[in-house]
Amino acid sequence: MKAISEPAIAAAAAVGPFAASRDQLCVLTCGSVDDGKSTLIGRLLLDASLVFDDHVAALSRDSKTHGTVAGDVDPALLVDGLEAEREQGITIDVAYRYFGTPRRRFIVADTPGHKDYTRNMVTGASTSDLAILLVDAEKGLLEQTRRHAFICSLLGIRQFVLAVNKMDLVGFDERRFAEIAESFAQFASRFPACDVAAIPVSALHGDNVVRASARMPWYQGLPLLHYLETVAIDTRPNAMSLRLPVQYVNRPDATFRGYAGTVVSGVLHKGTEIVIPRTGVRTKITRIVTMDGELESASAADAVTVVLADAVDVSRGDIISSTDKPPQRADAFATHLVWMSESPLLPGRNYLLKAGAQTVSAMVTELKYRVDIETFDHLAAKELQLNEIAFVNIATAEPISFDPYDESRETGGFILIDRHSNATVAAGLIRFGLRRAANTYFQSFEVTKEARARLNAQKPALLWFTGLSGAGKSTIADNLERKLHALGKHTFVLDGDNVRHGLNRDLGFTEGDRVENIRRVAEVAKLFVDAGLITLVAFISPFRAEREMARDLVAPGEFIEVFVDTPLAACEQRDPKGLYKKARRGELRNFTGLDSPYEPPLNPELTLDALKESPGDLADRIIDFMQKRGMLS
Amino acid sequence: MTKSALTRPPLPADLHRLEAEAIYIFREVAAEFHKPVLLYSIGKDSSVLLHLARKAFFPSPLPFPLLHIDTTWKFREMIAFRDATAKQLGLDLIVHTNREGLAQGINPFTHGSSFYTHVMKTEALKQALTEHGFDAAFGGARRDEEKSRAKERVFSFRSANHVWDPKNQRPELWHIYNCRIAKGESIRVFPLSNWTELDVWRYIEHEDIPVVPLYFAAPRPVVSRGGGLIVVDDDRMRLEPDERPTARKVRFRTLGCYPLTAAVESDAMTLADIVAEMQAAQTSERAGRLIDHDQSDSMEKKKREGYF
Numbered sequence: 001m002k003a004i005s006e007p008a009i010a011a012a013a014a015v016g017p018f019a020a021s022r023d024q025l026c027v028l029t030c031g032s033v034d035d036g037k038s039t040l041i042g043r044l045l046l047d048a049s050l051v052f053d054d055h056v057a058a059l060s061r062d063s064k065t066h067g068t069v070a071g072d073v074d075p076a077l078l079v080d081g082l083e084a085e086r087e088q089g090i091t092i093d094v095a096y097r098y099f100g101t102p103r104r105r106f107i108v109a110d111t112p113g114h115k116d117y118t119r120n121m122v123t124g125a126s127t128s129d130l131a132i133l134l135v136d137a138e139k140g141l142l143e144q145t146r147r148h149a150f151i152c153s154l155l156g157i158r159q160f161v162l163a164v165n166k167m168d169l170v171g172f173d174e175r176r177f178a179e180i181a182e183s184f185a186q187f188a189s190r191f192p193a194c195d196v197a198a199i200p201v202s203a204l205h206g207d208n209v210v211r212a213s214a215r216m217p218w219y220q221g222l223p224l225l226h227y228l229e230t231v232a233i234d235t236r237p238n239a240m241s242l243r244l245p246v247q248y249v250n251r252p253d254a255t256f257r258g259y260a261g262t263v264v265s266g267v268l269h270k271g272t273e274i275v276i277p278r279t280g281v282r283t284k285i286t287r288i289v290t291m292d293g294e295l296e297s298a299s300a301a302d303a304v305t306v307v308l309a310d311a312v313d314v315s316r317g318d319i320i321s322s323t324d325k326p327p328q329r330a331d332a333f334a335t336h337l338v339w340m341s342e343s344p345l346l347p348g349r350n351y352l353l354k355a356g357a358q359t360v361s362a363m364v365t366e367l368k369y370r371v372d373i374e375t376f377d378h379l380a381a382k383e384l385q386l387n388e389i390a391f392v393n394i395a396t397a398e399p400i401s402f403d404p405y406d407e408s409r410e411t412g413g414f415i416l417i418d419r420h421s422n423a424t425v426a427a428g429l430i431r432f433g434l435r436r437a438a439n440t441y442f443q444s445f446e447v448t449k450e451a452r453a454r455l456n457a458q459k460p461a462l463l464w465f466t467g468l469s470g471a472g473k474s475t476i477a478d479n480l481e482r483k484l485h486a487l488g489k490h491t492f493v494l495d496g497d498n499v500r501h502g503l504n505r506d507l508g509f510t511e512g513d514r515v516e517n518i519r520r521v522a523e524v525a526k527l528f529v530d531a532g533l534i535t536l537v538a539f540i541s542p543f544r545a546e547r548e549m550a551r552d553l554v555a556p557g558e559f560i561e562v563f564v565d566t567p568l569a570a571c572e573q574r575d576p577k578g579l580y581k582k583a584r585r586g587e588l589r590n591f592t593g594l595d596s597p598y599e600p601p602l603n604p605e606l607t608l609d610a611l612k613e614s615p616g617d618l619a620d621r622i623i624d625f626m627q628k629r630g631m632l633s
Numbered sequence: 634m635t636k637s638a639l640t641r642p643p644l645p646a647d648l649h650r651l652e653a654e655a656i657y658i659f660r661e662v663a664a665e666f667h668k669p670v671l672l673y674s675i676g677k678d679s680s681v682l683l684h685l686a687r688k689a690f691f692p693s694p695l696p697f698p699l700l701h702i703d704t705t706w707k708f709r710e711m712i713a714f715r716d717a718t719a720k721q722l723g724l725d726l727i728v729h730t731n732r733e734g735l736a737q738g739i740n741p742f743t744h745g746s747s748f749y750t751h752v753m754k755t756e757a758l759k760q761a762l763t764e765h766g767f768d769a770a771f772g773g774a775r776r777d778e779e780k781s782r783a784k785e786r787v788f789s790f791r792s793a794n795h796v797w798d799p800k801n802q803r804p805e806l807w808h809i810y811n812c813r814i815a816k817g818e819s820i821r822v823f824p825l826s827n828w829t830e831l832d833v834w835r836y837i838e839h840e841d842i843p844v845v846p847l848y849f850a851a852p853r854p855v856v857s858r859g860g861g862l863i864v865v866d867d868d869r870m871r872l873e874p875d876e877r878p879t880a881r882k883v884r885f886r887t888l889g890c891y892p893l894t895a896a897v898e899s900d901a902m903t904l905a906d907i908v909a910e911m912q913a914a915q916t917s918e919r920a921g922r923l924i925d926h927d928q929s930d931s932m933e934k935k936k937r938e939g940y941f
Contacts, residue, residue: 021645024650247664248660248663250690250692258692261660262656354811355809410807410808415809422811422814
């Protein structure tokens with residue numbers, strides 16, 4: 001095991017008293033499949049003697065079974081953790097490695113080169129200070145290399161190491177190295193300003209990884225580890241304006257009310273004047289509390305609990321900010337979006353947006369263009385697929401506080417969450433608030449929904465009938481409306497077919513159009529509810545996400561989801577409009593229940609069985625339900 | 634008993650960052666989940682976890698209980714330390730043992746380490762989480778411990794059956810954690826994900842955090858088994874005919890069930906000694922865990938089944 005005993009010399013250098021100023025650098029490694037990322041990290045750890053003996057023993061055992069290097073240890077196996085990866089020989093997820101020297105502690109995110117796993121690379125890049133971009137000296141820059149460099153730049157990484165690997169395979173040729181370094185420099189010139197250090201290495205053999213290579217005397221720069229130990233860490237956050245996002249309101253008893261959070265940028269002192277952007281209220285910090293005693297001041301990356309001078313309205317999601325340059329507030333943004341889900345992005349669909357401690361409803365209102373990350377061309381797109389990047393407009397249900405991503409990653413980045421699978425479906429980077437939205441205020445009128453409802457002597461409600469085509473939604477709604485009318489209630493029915501003849505005449509039946517169809521109906525229904533009416537909506541509305549969106553539009557308790565649960569076979573047998581027959585003949589495409597999915601409600605307020613009871617009886621059941629809830633009093 | 638914060642030197646920048654990150658994670662979970670719990674295993678990582686949780690919510694008491702899965706085979710000193718800590722800090726401590734496993738007499742000697750661990754730890758943990766309806770559980774696992782842990786998220790999603798799917802993890806961007814789960818599902822949260830063993834000891838030393846005395850070297854009765862030194866903690870230990878416990882100066886790098894946890898020979902009697910020993914260490918701490926060596930991929934298998 002020559003490769004292992006040799007670096008024992010380097011070990012002496014790596015161990016020693018830690019500097020009191022020891023800091024941390026987060027590094028991302030990326031590049032194309034087979035460029036040798038895992039090998040490079042494995043080599044870094046081995047040669048800096050940062051691998052424990054029992055791990056080295058396991059490594060030489062594994063090298064015999066899975067190793068791709070004849071008769072030698074394969075450093076990549078140290079890093080490729082998961083079973084499946086060892087079998088397939090590729091890295092499929094992001095792996096974190098930790099090592100340190102007396103000067104600096106490193107967190108290395110080893111990210112996959114395989115194209116399908118770009119989302120994991122984006123994840124690794126979001127918290128990294130510097131990216132090591134691996135290039136195979138034989139192959140030169142590949143599509144993946146460019147894609148990853150672009151993503152790093154998009155995510156705000158401004159420091160790159162271009163590690164030109166496998167120099168042994170090109171005879172340690174200086175010209176080949178210079179050629180690759182030059183073509184990368186040309187490519188990178190399209191990014192915002194960044195520092196690039198090109199280093200020729202052989203990860204497999206250890207040249208210029210921890211120790212300078214004797215085989216490349218023409219290279220005058222530092223070996224990789226030494227460079228990482230000495231490169232300057234970005235200290236911008238401390239110089240910026242104060243941002244302390246409130247995570248948690250700490251109230252042990254009536255005498256103490258503290259706001260807990262981690263300072264994202266800037267400095268605060270006892271007595272600092274601050275503003276809460278949501279309300280515009282100004283006050284002062286009176287105490288900075290920690291378990292180790294009160295502090296006079298705190299700065300970026302400090303986790304603190306602050307007490308304010310006045311009893312102001314502050315809650316989770318607020319950002320305690322400097323008064324000179326507070327964050328912007330908007331409910332519409334131009335953002336870059338990296339799509340991370342197998343189900344495509346549909347403009348108009350409702351997602352949850354989480355930015356720091358703020359969570360709000362949001363939708364993409366306009367997909368401006370998709371970015372071709374090979375050519376940087378802007379392409380037209382109606383949907384966004386897994387791993388695609390686009391520039392979009394997003395609207396949120398209420399304004400949020402933010403900074404442009406280029407100024408602050410922590411207050412300018414957000415994620416989108418699917419309301420049903422709860423999956424994280426996108427990473428977003430706010431570029432700017434939209435001026436139009438910033439200038440469009442809600443006009444408030446004196447006559448409120450409550451006032452209108454009082455005059456009507458009723459409580460407004462939204463009864464949302466969902467179910468397959470032919471389930472009986474419209475018939476039941478019709479019965480219910482007649483009964484409510486007889487009770488003297490003011491009502492209105494929005495019916496799927498009727499609305500498609502007018503307002504939604506321009507929409508078809510693709511998934512995207514169905515989403516938009518329901519969005520418009522929900523917004524119209526909300527206006528009717530605001531007008532004080534009991535509003536009945538009878539729409540197939542096949543997707544849970546849109547029904548949830550409709551629920552969120554009205555006040556809690558106003559939305560009644562009525563699931564008309566008629567089995568497909570029964571609907572098809574009834575076939576009141578002959579649509580199932582047409583669909584079966586192939587004349588209608590995207591027909592719900594046949595070639596387009598229906599997602600039944602998980603917790604509807606009412607489930608009706610139209611096979612067991614008549615539409616009139618079912619309408620009575622709904623009236624019962626409304627009476628019990630006090631909605632008809 | 635702890636040094637006054639004022640007389641303590643400030644934390645080095647790297648430890649300060651790790652501390653702040655862990656506190657942030659604690660607060661995020663407390664704000665977003667209904668019923669979190671802190672998995673308390675009494676070891677050094679749990680001691681650090683508890684210390685950080687107290688810092689996160691100071692001056693309030695912890696807004697969640699602690700849960701200890703007691704296999705009944707822990708070192709006696711661990712149990713004494715656990716009870717003293719809970720009493721001194723006024724903690725809400727839940728102790729859970731798999732009653733059926735206990736009734737069936739499942740033990741590490743006759744049933745083998747892997748079956749024993751499955752019944753008395755993994756199953757017991759699932760029972761307790763389900764019984765109390767916890768929707769988030771903090772654990773002290775670190776990514777540097779083991780290869781499959783290196784790929785686990787800070788917020789690790791579990792299905793209603795407590796299963797981990799390593800190929801379907803939620804991406805974690807910046808410090809934004811997706812806390813949304815459906816009913817019955819849960820999240821395991823690892824605030825110490827980015828810490829190494831050395832970080833843990835440096836932090837314990839800086840903050841003067843109490844730990845179980847078993848971490849410090851002392852003469853203890855040991856037998857040598859499968860290349861490891863096993864301390865005979867009580868008379869339930871089944872000795873082979875030729876085994877005679879002898880006194881050797883040993884300490885533990887990791888603590889678990891005493892028949893399954895190997896000690897190392899050491900002279901480290903203070904925290905400073907341990908940190909120095911750690912900086913020169915040439916074997917990983919889990920080498921002392923007999924249950925990891927069943928197979929090379931055994932931790933990943935256990936984790937998929939619901940082990941912490």
